[in-house]
Amino acid sequence: MTLSIEEQRISFGRELIEAGWLIPTLADGVNGLGDPAEAVVEGLQAQASRIAKQQNYPALNTLRFPPVNSEQLLRRTDYVASFPQLMGLVSTFAGERKEHAALLAAAEAGESWQQQLEPSAFALIPAVCHPLYAHLEGRTVDGECYQLTGDCFRNEPSEDPFRMVAFRMREYVVLGSEAQARQHRDRWIELGEEMLSALGLEIVVESANDPFFGRAGRLLASGQREAKLKYELLTEVFPGHPTAIASGNWHQDHFGANFSITAADGSVAHSGCFGFGLERIMLALVARHGLELKDWPVPVRALLGL
Amino acid sequence: MTLSIEEQRISFGRELIEAGWLIPTLADGVNGLGDPAEAVVEGLQAQASRIAKQQNYPALNTLRFPPVNSEQLLRRTDYVASFPQLMGLVSTFAGERKEHAALLAAAEAGESWQQQLEPSAFALIPAVCHPLYAHLEGRTVDGECYQLTGDCFRNEPSEDPFRMVAFRMREYVVLGSEAQARQHRDRWIELGEEMLSALGLEIVVESANDPFFGRAGRLLASGQREAKLKYELLTEVFPGHPTAIASGNWHQDHFGANFSITAADGSVAHSGCFGFGLERIMLALVARHGLELKDWPVPVRALLGL
Numbered sequence: 001m002t003l004s005i006e007e008q009r010i011s012f013g014r015e016l017i018e019a020g021w022l023i024p025t026l027a028d029g030v031n032g033l034g035d036p037a038e039a040v041v042e043g044l045q046a047q048a049s050r051i052a053k054q055q056n057y058p059a060l061n062t063l064r065f066p067p068v069n070s071e072q073l074l075r076r077t078d079y080v081a082s083f084p085q086l087m088g089l090v091s092t093f094a095g096e097r098k099e100h101a102a103l104l105a106a107a108e109a110g111e112s113w114q115q116q117l118e119p120s121a122f123a124l125i126p127a128v129c130h131p132l133y134a135h136l137e138g139r140t141v142d143g144e145c146y147q148l149t150g151d152c153f154r155n156e157p158s159e160d161p162f163r164m165v166a167f168r169m170r171e172y173v174v175l176g177s178e179a180q181a182r183q184h185r186d187r188w189i190e191l192g193e194e195m196l197s198a199l200g201l202e203i204v205v206e207s208a209n210d211p212f213f214g215r216a217g218r219l220l221a222s223g224q225r226e227a228k229l230k231y232e233l234l235t236e237v238f239p240g241h242p243t244a245i246a247s248g249n250w251h252q253d254h255f256g257a258n259f260s261i262t263a264a265d266g267s268v269a270h271s272g273c274f275g276f277g278l279e280r281i282m283l284a285l286v287a288r289h290g291l292e293l294k295d296w297p298v299p300v301r302a303l304l305g306l
Numbered sequence: 307m308t309l310s311i312e313e314q315r316i317s318f319g320r321e322l323i324e325a326g327w328l329i330p331t332l333a334d335g336v337n338g339l340g341d342p343a344e345a346v347v348e349g350l351q352a353q354a355s356r357i358a359k360q361q362n363y364p365a366l367n368t369l370r371f372p373p374v375n376s377e378q379l380l381r382r383t384d385y386v387a388s389f390p391q392l393m394g395l396v397s398t399f400a401g402e403r404k405e406h407a408a409l410l411a412a413a414e415a416g417e418s419w420q421q422q423l424e425p426s427a428f429a430l431i432p433a434v435c436h437p438l439y440a441h442l443e444g445r446t447v448d449g450e451c452y453q454l455t456g457d458c459f460r461n462e463p464s465e466d467p468f469r470m471v472a473f474r475m476r477e478y479v480v481l482g483s484e485a486q487a488r489q490h491r492d493r494w495i496e497l498g499e500e501m502l503s504a505l506g507l508e509i510v511v512e513s514a515n516d517p518f519f520g521r522a523g524r525l526l527a528s529g530q531r532e533a534k535l536k537y538e539l540l541t542e543v544f545p546g547h548p549t550a551i552a553s554g555n556w557h558q559d560h561f562g563a564n565f566s567i568t569a570a571d572g573s574v575a576h577s578g579c580f581g582f583g584l585e586r587i588m589l590a591l592v593a594r595h596g597l598e599l600k601d602w603p604v605p606v607r608a609l610l611g612l
Contacts (some may be wrong), residue, residue, distance in 0.1 A: 023369060023405050024433055026348055026376035026440050033370040041370075063329060064339040064347075066472035067373045067457050068394070068430070070332035071420060075413050084399040088374070088428065089420045091397050092461045093390040097520050100390055107381050112425055114377060114395045119420035120461065122333055122394065122471070124374070134332050151457060155398045155426065165428070166372035214403050 006160075008238050012287065013161040013249050019291040021283075022161060024046050027163035029157030035280070036293040040282045041168065043304025045149060048170050048276060051191055057145040067151040067166075071123045076258055077130050082212050082220065086154040087170035090122035116291055124153035130172045133255040141175040142264040145184070148173065149278075161278055173273040175256065177263045182250050183271035188274030189248040196281065197245065199300050200288050201235045204242060208232040237287045245280040249273050283288075312466075314544050318593065319467040325597040327589075328467060334464030335471035339585070341597040342466055346524050346588045349610025351455060354476050354582060357497055363451040363480075371437040373457040373472075377429045383436050388518050388526065392460040396428035430459035435479045439561040447481040448570040451490070454479065455584075468549050468586055479579040481562065483569045487578035488556050494580030495537055495554040495595065502552065502587065505606050506594050507541045510548060514538040543593045551586040555579050 003011060016022040023032035032040065052060055074080050074087055093103065099116065106113035125131060128150040148171045157165055174184035193203045207223035209228045224230055230249050234242035249272065255261065263269045283304035288294040293306060297305060309317060322328040329338035339347065358366055380386050380393055397420060399409065405422065412419035431437060434456040454477045463471055479488035499509045514536045515527035530536055536555050540548035555578065561567070562575035569575045595602040599612065 001390045023371070023437075023441050025371065025437055026382075030372060030374055032372070032429075032437060032441065035368050038368055038370045062341050062344055065329070065331065066336060066338070066470075066474075068333065068336055068459055068472040070336070076332075080419070081410055084401075084409060087399055087423075088396045088426070089398075089423055090394045090430065090459075091420075091425065092395075093393055095390075100520060103390060104387055107386050113386070114397075114425035117393075117425070118396055119397065119418055119423070120394070122336075122459075122461075124396065131329075131331055131338055135329050135338065136323065137403045153374055153396075153428075155428075164372075166374040168372075200471050214406060233608070243425040 005238055005241050009160040009162065013159060015291065016161055016283070016286065021162060021286060022289065027165070031161065031164055037279075037282055039293070039306055040043065040285060040304060041278045043306055044276065044278055044281055045170055046305055047195060047303055049147065051195060052145070052172060053130060056058070056188075057147070058230055059144040060147060061144060062147045063132065063135070064182070065128065065148065066151055067124055067153065068122050068261065069125050069131055071121055073130055073134055074123050077133065077255065078195060079126060079130075083126065083210070084213050086126055086211075088124035088153040088155055090120050090124070092115035092120040092122075094118050125150070126152055126154055128169045128171050130154060132173055133259045133261065133271070136175060138258040138261070140262045140264060141185075141269050143174055143180040146173045147171075161283055162204075162237070164279055167280070168278040169275045170278055171273050171275040173271060175261060175269045175271045177265065177267070178252075178270045179282040180263075181191070181270035183272075185248040185250045185272035185274060189233070192233055192246050192274055192276065196233060196235070198303060199285060201245075201281075201284055204234045205231055206234060207246065208247065235284050237284050243280065243284065245284050246250065246274070246276045249275075274283050289301065311544055313548050315466040315468065319465060321597065322467055322503075322592065327592060327597065333471070335469070337467065337470055343585075343588055345599070345612055346591060346610060347584045349612055350582065350584055350587055351476055352611055353501060353609055355453065357501060358451070358453055358478060361451070361493075364448060365450040366453060367450060368453045369438065369441070371431065371434065371454065371456055373430055373459065374428050375431050375437055377427050379431065379436055379440055380429050383439065383470070383561065383565070385432060388517055388523065389432065392432055392462060392517075394430035394459040395460055396426045396430070397423035398426040398428075400424050402604070431456070432458055432460055434458060434475045434477050434581075438479055439565045439567065441575070442481060442567050443565040444567070446568045446570060447575050449480055449482040449486040449490075452479045453477075467589055468543070470585055473586070474584040475581045476584055477579050477581040479577060481567060481575045481577045483571065483573070484576045486557075487576035489578075491537075491554040491556045491578035491580060495539070498539055498552045498554070498580055498582065502539060502541070504609060505591060506603060507551075507590055510540045511537055512540060514550065514553065541590050543590050549586065549590065550583070551590050552580070552582045555581075
């Protein structure tokens with residue numbers, strides 16, 4: 001009996017849960033990580049850090065932003081315009097005793113008690129590099145590299161373990177001239193491919209596009225693909241069905257213009273980034289090397305410090 | 307001229323920003339961490355991990371839960387009843403092209419565009435141990451220890467750098483008999499005090515209570531304090547004004563009952579936890595040792611691996 005690709009994905013998710021790699025939560029599409037999974041994710045971060053340190057950046061800055069930021073950030077990065085279907089905004093409770101009693105009554109009656117909350121100015125970040133652009137607002141940049149790790153939220157609940165609502169990215173971002181931004185992205189596509197290949201994954205690099213919203217979005221997506229702004233590193237977790245586990249992006253001067261960031265020559269700064277999808281890579285490694293971490297190839301465990 | 311305690315807190319926050327320890331974001335009360343701050347937070351985690359490994363637990367499990375979970379978790383932990391003022395729920399966009407146009411128009415007009423979103427089933431976690439109780443639902447426990455690190459959200463925006471809306475906790479949680487839960491909490495209060503003292507902080511341990519909501523909440527709070535369920539580890543960052551930087555809690559059988567978790571003898575499981583407020587400890591260390599990480603005492607840097 002042949003399983004469909006959807007059945008294969010769900011079946012793999014169940015194996016991961018049974019073996020303690022993934023921990024289901026009360027929320028659809030949100031998984032915790034068990035002991036071996038978190039150890040692999042930590043190993044991936046350490047390995048990426050080592051590779052980054054070997055490069056010759058004018059500066060390598062490790063910054064850390066929490067998963068919550070402002071609704072302004074979604075507007076000013078054009079995320080509201082381009083990916084409204086993926087956003088998460090935060091509502092809070094500002095009532096007194098009477099409103100609290102009503103809230104609790106609705107919750108206990110099984111009604112949608114969240115209707116009684118008020119929108120706040122907080123929003124979840126969809127990409128770990130977004131807060132960086134706001135941080136650099138009004139500054140001049142010249143090829144400095146930023147190493148960022150953090151949790152992202154994208155509203156696309158799924159039973160596919162490769163499509164989590166909440167997941168971590170490790171990103172390397174350079175801002176500066178067009179050449180600095182593009183070269184950074186291109187260099188890291190090579191570095192990322194080398195790193196993932198050394199871990200036993202067969203990688204294909206392909207031009208790609210983001211899931212822009214709506215009809216106008218389809219034009220943006222095809223423009224992005226034609227201009228070769230985005231490349232994905234894919235691996236065939238399920239034969240015939242490549243899964244993206246990392247990507248390199250050249251944003252042109254999109255963020256530089258929106259946040260008034262200037263290159264050394266006075267022009268609007270360009271930005272380029274490379275992002276590792278940490279949980280996706282970990283899952284691809286399990287698919288490749290099996291559910292028993294101690295049976296993974298010695299060189300792979302050595303690279304991950306396991 | 308003497309500064310008020312509020313002015314001292316805000317002034318310290320400005321110094322931290324100028325020196326690159328904290329990075330303001332577009333959201334009130336949300337800070338990113340600069341290079342030295344993140345290095346200290348990583349050092350604190352590594353040091354806590356080393357201490358945990360030296361203890362004799364039947365098992366020490368490192369699990370990792372993302373910052374997003376289900377609204378059910380807020381209800382089932384009684385957070386909606388006890389701390390509604392601190393909650394964060396997630397709203398998302400489920401519209402088509404027409405609704406998107408309206409959303410963008412409101413955003414561009416500077417109106418509260420988030421009013422047009424719909425409540426989702428997602429919520430932010432206020433404490434990193436909450437997803438663990440749901441994970442253990444229906445199981446039997448016998449003193450196993452869980453090591454958890456993650457981002458928490460509590461809606462209390464402030465200019466005080468010690469009161470962040472989004473912050474990280476490292477928690478050690480044991481579930482089992484009443485004795486196992488209490489002894490774990492008490493042991494970690496000692497271990498935590500030793501660890502923080504070795505880093506140069508003067509620590510006082512005091513019985514405390516959580517900020518339960520409303521008039522009924524004040525009774526819960528005073529009951530919690532009288533029953534000595536919660537202890538805080540405080541340090542005088544500002545003379546005469548102790549700040550809590552870690553805490554030990556015995557939840558009695560609150561979570562065991564709500565999630566049907568059973569102790570080895572068949573009774574309802576008790577839980578105890580100890581949590582380090584990672585950013586608060588880092589800030590207390592800066593207040594103690596200064597803004598230049600390289601000038602911190604050699605033994606402190608050695609303990610943090612810096």
